Amino acid sequence: MTNRDIAAIFDRIADLLEFQSANPFRVRAYRNGARKIGDLNEPLSATAESDGGLTSIDGIGKDLAEKIATLLKTGSLPMLDDLLADIPATVLAILRVPGLGPKRAAIIHNELGVNSLEELRKACESQQVRDLKGFGTKTEQTILKGIDIAAQADVRTKWAKADVVAQELLKHMQGIAGVRRMQMAGSYRRGRETVGDLDLLIDADDGGAAMTRFGEFPSVKEVIVRGGTKMSVRLDSGLQVDLRVVPERSFGAALQYFTGSKDHNVEIRSRAKQRGMKVNEWGVFKVEGEEETYLAGATEEEIYATLDLPWFPPEIREARREFELAEAGPLPKLIKLEDIRGDLHMHTNASDGKATLEEMAEAAIDRGLEYIAITDHSQRVSMANGLDGKRLLNQWKAVDKLNDQLAEITLLKGIECDILEAGGMDLPDEVLAQADWVIASVHYGQNQPREKITERILGALENPYVDIVAHPTGRLINRRERYEVDIEAVFAAAAKHKKMLELNANPARLDLDDVHCAAAKRHGVPIVISTDAHHTGGLDVMRYGILQARRAGLTANDVANTRTFAKFKKLLGE
DNA sequence: GCCGTTTTCGGCCCGACTGTTTTCAGTCG
Numbered sequence: 001m002t003n004r005d006i007a008a009i010f011d012r013i014a015d016l017l018e019f020q021s022a023n024p025f026r027v028r029a030y031r032n033g034a035r036k037i038g039d040l041n042e043p044l045s046a047t048a049e050s051d052g053g054l055t056s057i058d059g060i061g062k063d064l065a066e067k068i069a070t071l072l073k074t075g076s077l078p079m080l081d082d083l084l085a086d087i088p089a090t091v092l093a094i095l096r097v098p099g100l101g102p103k104r105a106a107i108i109h110n111e112l113g114v115n116s117l118e119e120l121r122k123a124c125e126s127q128q129v130r131d132l133k134g135f136g137t138k139t140e141q142t143i144l145k146g147i148d149i150a151a152q153a154d155v156r157t158k159w160a161k162a163d164v165v166a167q168e169l170l171k172h173m174q175g176i177a178g179v180r181r182m183q184m185a186g187s188y189r190r191g192r193e194t195v196g197d198l199d200l201l202i203d204a205d206d207g208g209a210a211m212t213r214f215g216e217f218p219s220v221k222e223v224i225v226r227g228g229t230k231m232s233v234r235l236d237s238g239l240q241v242d243l244r245v246v247p248e249r250s251f252g253a254a255l256q257y258f259t260g261s262k263d264h265n266v267e268i269r270s271r272a273k274q275r276g277m278k279v280n281e282w283g284v285f286k287v288e289g290e291e292e293t294y295l296a297g298a299t300e301e302e303i304y305a306t307l308d309l310p311w312f313p314p315e316i317r318e319a320r321r322e323f324e325l326a327e328a329g330p331l332p333k334l335i336k337l338e339d340i341r342g343d344l345h346m347h348t349n350a351s352d353g354k355a356t357l358e359e360m361a362e363a364a365i366d367r368g369l370e371y372i373a374i375t376d377h378s379q380r381v382s383m384a385n386g387l388d389g390k391r392l393l394n395q396w397k398a399v400d401k402l403n404d405q406l407a408e409i410t411l412l413k414g415i416e417c418d419i420l421e422a423g424g425m426d427l428p429d430e431v432l433a434q435a436d437w438v439i440a441s442v443h444y445g446q447n448q449p450r451e452k453i454t455e456r457i458l459g460a461l462e463n464p465y466v467d468i469v470a471h472p473t474g475r476l477i478n479r480r481e482r483y484e485v486d487i488e489a490v491f492a493a494a495a496k497h498k499k500m501l502e503l504n505a506n507p508a509r510l511d512l513d514d515v516h517c518a519a520a521k522r523h524g525v526p527i528v529i530s531t532d533a534h535h536t537g538g539l540d541v542m543r544y545g546i547l548q549a550r551r552a553g554l555t556a557n558d559v560a561n562t563r564t565f566a567k568f569k570k571l572l573g574e
Numbered sequence: 575g576c577c578g579t580t581t582t583c584g585g586c587c588c589g590a591c592t593g594t595t596t597t598c599a600g601t602c603g
Contacts, residue, residue, distance in 0.1 A: 025586055029575035061576050099592095101601050136594055186603090199603085227591055232602095242603080244590095257588090262603075269587040274579095280588050 003037050003044055006071050009080060010034035010064075015092050016083040018102040019109075032059045035263070037068075039320050041519035043488060045072055090116045097146040099139070107132055121147050149238065155478050156194035157239055160507035160544055163188070165219075165239060166198055172217050179204045181251055185258035186242075190314045191547035193477060193510045197240040199258045207231075207245030214243050250282045252299035257281040263319035264312075271307050279303070315550040325553075332555050337546045339556040341564060342371040343539060345416065345439060345470060345502065345530030350395055351376035352384035354535035357398055363536035365408045371565045373414035373437040374399055378426040380418040381443055387415070389431040396434070410565050412436040416470060419460045421445035432465035437572075439502070441470045442483065450484035457485060461493040467572065468500040468528055471511045479508070487516060491523040498573065500526045500560055505545025506538075517552030526560040526571060 014030035036059045037044065048054050054065035071077055087109075093116060094105045108114045111132055112123050121144065123129050130140045166184050173182060179202055183189075186199035202210050211231045215223055224232040224240070231243045246254040257265060257280070265279075272279040278287050283297025284306045296302040301311045309323075310331055316322045325331055347353030348360055355363070357374060364372045376395070377386035387395065396413040403411050414437035418426040421444050425432065432438050440460035442453065460466050472490060473482035494501055501520050503512050509532070512520060517527055529545040531538055549559060556562040560571055 023575080026575050028586080032576085059576070063575060099601070103600060134594070134599075138593060142592090197603090225591060230590055232591095258603080260603085262587095266587055273587075278588085282589090 001071050001075055003040055006044060006068060007034040007037040009071065009077065010037065010067075012092075013080055013083065015095060016080075016087055019087055019091065019095065019106055020083075021102060021106060029059070029061075029064070032263075033064045036060065039318075039515055041488075041515065041522060044068055046488075048072065088115050093117050093150065094120055097143060097150040099142040099146045104134070104139075107134070117147055117150060149234075156196050157237075158194055158477055158507050159188065159192060159547070160541075162195045162198060162239070165235070165237075165241075169198070169200060169217060169241065173200070173202075173210065173213060176204075176209050176213055178206060179210055180248060183255060185255055186260065189259045190261065190317060191551055193507075193513065193548060197242060199242045199244070201251070201254055201258055202243065202245045203248055203251040204245055205247055207243075210245055211243065214241075217241075244281070246281065248298060249294070250297045252301070252303055253279070253283045253297035254281040256300045256303050259314050259317065261318050264317040264322070267319050267323060268307065268309075271309075275307070277306070279307075313550065315547060316553055318551075321553070332553060334550040335546060335554050335556045335559055335562065337543050339559070339562040340529065340542055340546070341369065342373075342561040342568060343369055343531050343533070343542065344373040344412070344414070344437060344468075344528050344561055345375050345504070346372060346533040346539070347376050347384075347416075348374060348395075350391070351381070351386055352534060357395070357402060359536055360533070360539075361402060361406060361409060361411060363539055365406070367539055369409060369539075371410040371412065371568070373412035373439075375414040375416040375437065375439050378415055378417040380420060380426040386418070386426075389427055392427070392431060393434070414439065416441050417466075418443055419456045421448070421456075423456045423459050425460065425463060425466070429463070429465060432463070435465065437468075438466050439468050439470045440466045442474055446474050446480075446483040448483075450486060453483055454486040454489055457490055458493045461490070461497050461499050466499065468502055469494070470502040470530070470532070471504040471509050472501055473511050473513075473516070475511050476508050477510065482511070488519070491520050491525055494520070494525045495523040500528050503527050503529045503545050503549055505529055505531050505541045505543075505548075507541060507544045510544065510548045514548055514551035517549060517554055521552070521554060521558050527554060527558055528560045530561070 010030045011034045014027045018027045036057055047057065048069060054060050054068050055062060067077055091109050094100060095102060112128055114120050114123050124140050124144045129135055129143060130137045166188055181203035183201050184198065185201050187195045188198055204210055207229055211226060214231060219235045220233045221236045222234050224234055229245050232240060234240050244254055244258060269279045272284065276287055278285045284295045284303055286293040286295055296306045304311050310326050312322050313334055343364060346360055348355060348357045377384045379386045379388040392415060399411050399413050413435050415435055416439040419440050419442050420426055442456065457469060460469060473485060475482035501512060503517055520527055529549055531541050533539045560568060563571060
């Protein structure tokens, strides 16, 4: 039972309890517990053995600790089984319909016996829903529309794709009279690898003109709501975009609030409350009896300052460790794109890349890089025309030659060498020994059991010629789950053998993720952020990796390829 | 269900909008 399994079970319990209209704070306790477990860097089994035990985890009390212990021991939980005996698991899909919350979902289930999205659709179409107490024809229509959205709404939009929409929208909204400031907020601003929707915030006294322009954005499919200060639309792609208009003195408060995360805000507001203040999207207010006095709100900085907190970079506003960090002293200076000096994972047309060696080198020079590693696939990846030892040695001769010609950049002779299904490397040691930079990757046998995959990766880390393991969990966002691997063992082995681990900047990978990167840092393992470019434009994905690294709280010092080449070589132990 | 510099009970963030209501519950973010 992994941490992820247990977190998923707690989330499921929260759903089921919510459906039963249980105490909302009890529901929150389960959701909060699930999130804390998801953020945890060590396996719960290890925490259970440690000094403080499971209750040392913030948000895990006696009860949840016992449930975790039961899950670890038996793999199941009587309480969950009881809940599932009362509620068919399929009704949980009903909860995902926008506009249907736990209360109404429960009414529909109890009164009409609806157990699935399909039955819900039939109930709406036969106009049974409108006669329920608290429902009406409008609600029935909203639910019908929501069913279609729920059916496809499982997939969150990758950040890079949302970024394209965000930039188009900002451009579309330029030059509206009366608009003083404009900024995207939400999980997009926090740089999450995927976003659920987009939030646009506007500083203006009257939102009318902005809302009208907003509604004219070409890909708007429908307007969901439009009030005095708030408007929501759905785009053709299904992505929802929210617009909020606030006056100048509230812009910072609204930006802070709509950037989130939700849990970060809960913490902020709790802290305000303790000090006799109140924080909402309109500002920070001093509360004395019925009297509320505006204290701050025009900028985020003044909001935080009023609470004696530093301005937090949006990427770390997840209520993980940021408040702890703030109390310990100045916040760490998070890594920036400009800190990157090298790119150590890229392909050429020798394997499955599109550009030549020379073109990749030129493109890297254009982007101001000081060193790159050429790392085509090894022979096992036949589909990608992977290189055998002979072809590889020939490519390295070409690299040597090009290195002599190019003064601006240093090329490393590298290889992305497969870790074979049976274990061991895809190329002999005598070849790998001649490389400047050896990446080890799992591409095949991703469905093997956890022990086997872990053993393969640990074997690669023990190989003296391997420098780094690339995309260590193999996940592809929205497409493929990570393979089963004891990632803690990987961190420990990397630390022991003084190897590095990759944060692959490709927006579909971003693997290691933020939580893993933070764990790797704790183990003292250097992270390398790489583009894995397969064409010259692929070198531009570095910025997505930077966002992920910032979310992990990494500084330039934590990332090996921010070093000058000389210092990087020292890190390599050469 | 969790938690404690107003500690073991009584809190737990806050507001906009909609639809179905005659003053508010439900949902969402």
